[in-house]
Amino acid sequence: MLEIAVLGLLSESPMHGYELRKRLAALFGAFRAFSYGSLYPTLRRLSEAGWISEEAPLDAGASRSRRGKRVYRLTAEGKEHFAELLAQVGPDAFDEEGFGARLAFFAQTxxxxxxxxxxxxxxxxxxxxxxxxSALSRAGERFDRYTRDLHEHGLESVDREVRWLDELIEKERSSGRAANHAAARPND
Structure with missing residues (x-):
């Protein structure tokens, strides 16, 4: 998930680590928090794989009290790898974290x-x-009213997500049908 997010953000523009941290926090805020401690090891791994390049700061512009910021860029190999990641459909693409990261880059998918x-x-x-x-019906009257309300609230949230996904799926299918129809029309 973090690999897709970092590569996706760097596909938009080069960034330094602090900027990446801020963008990742904004990106995953709606889905989940991520560990800042995992960002720099991920950047190092992506750099070692050749998917991103790391530009050292110019010493002339950096003050003595502050370290210059390294700028990370997506390489040509990184662009290819990112496209391959976006094209993979597996169980991790359906869980909370994987889905959130994929959804953030749907425009490129x-x-x-x-x-x-x-x-x-x-x-x-x-x-x-x-x-x-099933759990709610099996529990029957064993739940007190607060526990039952909590479970029903969770169920309502899941129902809302299913309805939202149904809408997204219909929009995706409709746009696909419209594109196919436009491609099938003869030129006037």
């Missing part, structure tokens, strides 16, 4: 892949919803 990820996420959330409903 092929339509057929977006649809597969959305459908996979919907299946995952529907399974979660079914499990919650």
């Amino acid at each position: 092929r339509s057929d892949i977006r649809l597969q990820i959305l459908e996979g996420r919907r299946r995952r959330v529907e399974e979660q919803r079914d499990g919650m409903r």
Whole structure:
């Protein structure tokens, strides 16, 4: 997840570490917090793999009291690797973290892949919803009213996510149909 996010952000523009941290926090704020301690090891690993380059700061511009900021850039190999990551559809693309990172870069993802990820996420959330409903019905009157309200609130949240995913899937399918229709029309 962090690898996709870092590569995706660097595909937009080169950044120094602090700027990446801020953008990652903004990106994952809606989905989950990430560990800042994992950012620099990830940057080092991506650099060693040749997917990003690291530009050392110019000493002339740095003050004696502060270290200059290293700027990270996506390499050509990094662009290819990022595209490969976006094209992969597997179980990690459907969980909370993986889905959030993928969704953030949907504009750079092929339509057929977006649809597969959305459908996979919907299946995952529907399974979660079914499990919650089953647990709630099995518990019956054993739950006090507060615990039952908490479970029902969670179920309502999951129902909302399923409806949202249904809307996204329909929009994706509609835009695909419109693109296919436009491509099939003869030129006037």
